[in-house]
Amino acid sequence: MWKLPDARSESVFEDYKAPYDAQQAAAEASRCLYCYDAPCIKACPTGIDIPNFIRKIATGNVQGSARTIFSANILGASCACVCPVEVLCVGDCVYNAAGIPPIQIGRLQRYATDQAVAANWRFFEAGPDTGKRVALVGAGPASLSAAHELRRHGHAVTIYEKGSVPGGLNVTGVAPYKLRAEDAMAELEWVLGIGGIEFVMNTEIGRDRSWESLAADHDAVFVGIGLGPDRSLPGAALGGVHGAVAWIEQMKLGLVDLSSVRDAVVIGGGNTAVDCVRELLGLGVPGVTMVYRGTEAKMSGYAHEWDAAKKDGARALWNAAPAGFVGEPHVEGVRYTGTEGPGVVPAQLVLLAIGQSKLGDQLAPLGIRAEAGRVVTDATGATSRPGWYVGGDAANGGKEVVNAVAEGKRAATAIHAFISGGGHA
Amino acid sequence: MLDLTTDTGGIISPNPFWLASAPPTNSGGQIERAFDAGWGGAVWKTLGTPIQNVSSRFGANKLYGNVEPLGFNNIELITDRPLETNFREIYEVKKKYPKNAVIVSLMVETKEEWREIIKRSIDAGADGLELNFGCPHGMCERGMGSAVGQEPAVNERITGWVKEYSTIPVLVKLTPNVSNILPHGMAAQRGGADGVSLINTIKSIIGVDIDRYVLEPRVAGLSTNGGYCGPAVKPIALFMTGELGRHPDFRIPISGIGGISTWRDAVEFLLLGASSVQVCTAVMLHGYRIVEDMIEGLETYMRTHQFERVDQMVGRALPSFSEWGNLDLNYDTVAKIDANSCIGCNRCVVACQDGAHQCITVGVDVKAPLVDESECVGCNLCQIVCPVPDCITMVPVENSLPPASWNDHVNHGAELRMKKGVH
Structure with missing residues (x-):
């Protein structure tokens, strides 16, 4: 349905965890203790019945295994690849x-779900038409999860997406050695196989169409718009300085030219920063330095990811606060202060991975309460305005794909109860 | 100084580990390699009128995901090699390995055939004979194998013929495909056997090809029942060994067979009355080399338990083999879970809840499950499913009552403790 460009920089990456073949899967699956009330289930934001899906692999019931996974997490194939399992189930x-x-x-999980997507095993059917309509804003994991769940209940769903490609960060943002855009897209198409998930693309609510107008022709609204643009730094308007999320999207959906980049700097210490470091190294940049104002122990990027980056050859400057840029019109270096400084790190490319803005305040005119840019919700994602729900990064401030899927599904359950009870946005 | 020498009804071998009559003892070259590896004896693959075997002979019973079979099955018959070849090789092996025991397994029909084949075996230098009265597939359709072993009168008569002709020890190999092993062991003893070996394989269907709707192992479009062996049959073999071993009127030695894969298995058979043990499946799966571990393990065990000779071990566990009616009903154990080594898998919880007596529950704010000792019947299930060694122990609980069995209770009114787990 959606065609990705053939020439994409991310295509050079190979899986950092190779897929299992049948023998490897059977050997690993048969090792599972099949715990009862298992800690791995509790560690999964979507609560997948992990011991059960593993036992089904062990017995050769791979279809049943995939059904167990997708029943809890409709993006189970991409989550199998992008989840930080080291800090969750594993x-x-x-x-x-x-x-x-x-x-x-x-x-x-990948062993079972990849086969399901490849062979188009179908597990779910749309419920009988209820005549109720739900708008979902943003086509990322939260909305997809919510839309699928709502279709199972028989509600009509329309996803409004400002871009030209659906899938959200699952397609445009995850590290390509975990999941490439075409594989995320293949799963998305499989999810859409339930039928009836309509898309209105290239339409930004709040710009191309008003938020309030959604309430007029929908019974409920789910907002899954993620976060806003990359945060920037003073003086960053130079050639070669990019927001990290924007640059990753370009790398995944098209080509980035690194031919004249010998040294790259990534500013930040979170998981996006670590992803950028590993991506730049993987794309052949000889010297990649992460500049972070805190210590290694304090960085919010996962330790196992940073360890992998170090193995790839990453360098870091700790306790280094960026203080400006060198070069005009194109960046030549990053000035920093701190215990190691002051100094300048040479860089022909600088990626700013210092967070993204939050979009919650734009819902304020609708009477939806937000705090520090984050929409205030209850546990189901319901906002202060009846019939309006939020999930994913827009609600949680930026977590994993699996959190977005869980929140989308939870909100869909609440929306179903709301509109089935006669509620209207 | 340890001495592993064993005497099984007059058959002397340097250690108790023999290869059972089966594919690993099909030829002289194989047996020579086995003796080089350390096997004390070998029972030559059954000689008789050579047959023709089918393709597709073996099947295995594997638990999902496991490489190692729980059980194994075969529809192979006795030797398909010319008798002259077998006897020549027996002669050569005995010449080269005079200290190892070579026992020749035999299966023929008429008295005259028995006379003839016994003479040739003795002439070839065999140390003993084993009468194959156990094979449960193929040969029994022709009136041999288990067809003999299942009829005590026939067993006794043929054993008598053999003893008439044989100048070397004779073992009768018994079939487990009977409801009670005792009359069959006694028949062999009455026939004059110097010992018995047991068990032969158990009549079985190893599996079904669920896509073709044909039994396994599949021979073109048909199959047939085979003989089941391997680790899964060990408990059956142990029972039959113990059943004969403990009977006061059964006095001849036993060569134990059935699922023996390790030194530990072998020790169990010896403790239940076997004088030597025979191994087949484990060797088929892993080769003759496993005997090194079996010998070392046995030696270490004997040193630990201060046995100097194998015969000191034989039957040591038999006095504990009693009847249910004699068991002490006032003996009370409960499960204790070591919270420090518990890894929180809760396997014991689900097993106790669904498969036992609902006394173990998920821990509240702690990893280790909780045992309600007032309800725990001491069944051992939690200990069996626990993946951590020694995490769950079954601990005796003191009560003021003296031991009392069901028999004591019925016959003398002995007081029994309050029942547990009867909520």
Whole structure:
């Protein structure tokens, strides 16, 4: 349905965790203790019944395994690849406590779900038409998860997306050694197989159409618009200085030219910064330095990801606060202060991974309460305005794909109850 | 100084580990390699009128995901090699390995055939004979194998013929495909056997090809029942060994067979009355080399338990083999979970809740589950499913009552403790 450009910089990346073949999957699956009330389930934001799906792989019931996964998490294939399992399910595997290597849950999940998407195994049907209509704003994981769940209940759903490609960060933002855009897109198409998920593309609500107008022709509205543009720094309007999320999108959906980049700097210490570092190294940039104002222990990027970046050859400047840029009109370096400074790191490319703006305040005119740019919701994602729900990064401030999927599904359940009870946005 | 030498009804071998009559003992070259690896004896693959075998002979019973079979099955018959070749090789092996025991397994029909084949076996230098009265597939359709072993009178008569002709020890190999092993062991003893070996394989269907709707192992479009062996049959073999071993009127030695894969398995058979043990499936799966571990493990065990000779171990566990009616009903154990080593898998919880007596529950704010000792019947299920060694122990609980069995209770009114787990 959607065609990605053939020439994309991300295509050079290979999977950093190779897919299992049948024998490897059986060997790993049969190691699982099939725990009861298992810690791995509790560690999964979508609550996948992990021991059960693994046992089904072990017995050769791969279709049943995939059904178990997707029943809890409709983006189970991409989550299998992009989830930070080391700090979620795998991190809580009981084998860790026994000093035995934990079960590779992500790789087993991928084994089952990849086959489901490739063979187009169908597990879910749309419910009988209810005549109710729900608008979902943003076509990322939260909205897709909500839309699929709402279709199972028989509600009509329309997703409004400002861009030309659906999928959100799952397509445009995740590190390509975990998941490439075409694979995220393949799963998305599989999800759409339930039928009846309509898209209105290239339409930004609040610009091309008013927020309030959605209430007029929908019974409920789900807002899954993620975060806003990359935050910037003074003096960043130079050639070669980019916001990290914008640059990653360009790398995943098209080509980035790194031919004249010998040294790159990534400013920040979060997971986006670490992704950028590994992506630049993977694309052949000889010297990549992460400049972070805190210490290694304080960085919010996952330790296992940073360890991998170091193995790839990443350098870091700790306690280094960026103080400006060198070069005009094109950047030549980053000035920094701090315990190691002051100094200048040479760079022909600088990526700013210092967070993204929050979009919650734009819903204020609708009577939807936000605090510090983040919409205030209850546990289901319901906002202060009846019939309006928020999920994903827009609600949680920026978490994993799996959190967005969980929040989307939870909101859909609440929306179903709301509109089935006669509520209207 | 340890001495592993064993005497099984007059058959002397340097250690108790023999290869059972089966594919690993099909030829002289194989047996020579086995003796080089350390096997004390070998029972030559059954000789008789050579047959023709089918293709597709073996099947295995594997638990999902596992490489190692739980059980194994075959529809192979006795030797398909010329008798002259077998006897020549027996002679050569015995010449080269005079200290190892070579036992020749035999299966023929008429008295005259028995006379003839016994003479040739003795002439070839065999240390003993084993009468194959156990094979449950193919040969029994022709009136041999288990067709003999299932009829005590026939067993006794043929054993008598053999003893008439044989100048070397004779073992009768018994079939487990009977409801009670005792009359069959006794028949062999009455026939004059110097010992018995048991068990032969168990009549079985190893599986079904669910896409073709044909039994396994599939021979073109048909199959047939085979003989089941491997680790899964060990408990059955242990029972039959113990059943004969403990009977006061059964006095001849036993060579134990059935799922023996490790030194530990072998020790169990010896403790239940076997004088030597025979191994087949484990060797088929892993080769003769496993005997090194079996010998070392046995030696270490014997040193730990201060046995100097194998015969000191034989039957040591038999006095504990009693009847249910004699068990002490006032003996009370409960499960104790070591919170420090528990990894929180809750396997014991679900097993106890769904498969036992609902006394273990998920821990509240702690990783280790909780045991309600007032309801715990001491069934061992939690200990069995626990993946952490020694995390769950079954601990005896003191009560003021003296031991009392069901028999004591019925016959003498002995007081029994309050039942648990009867909520």
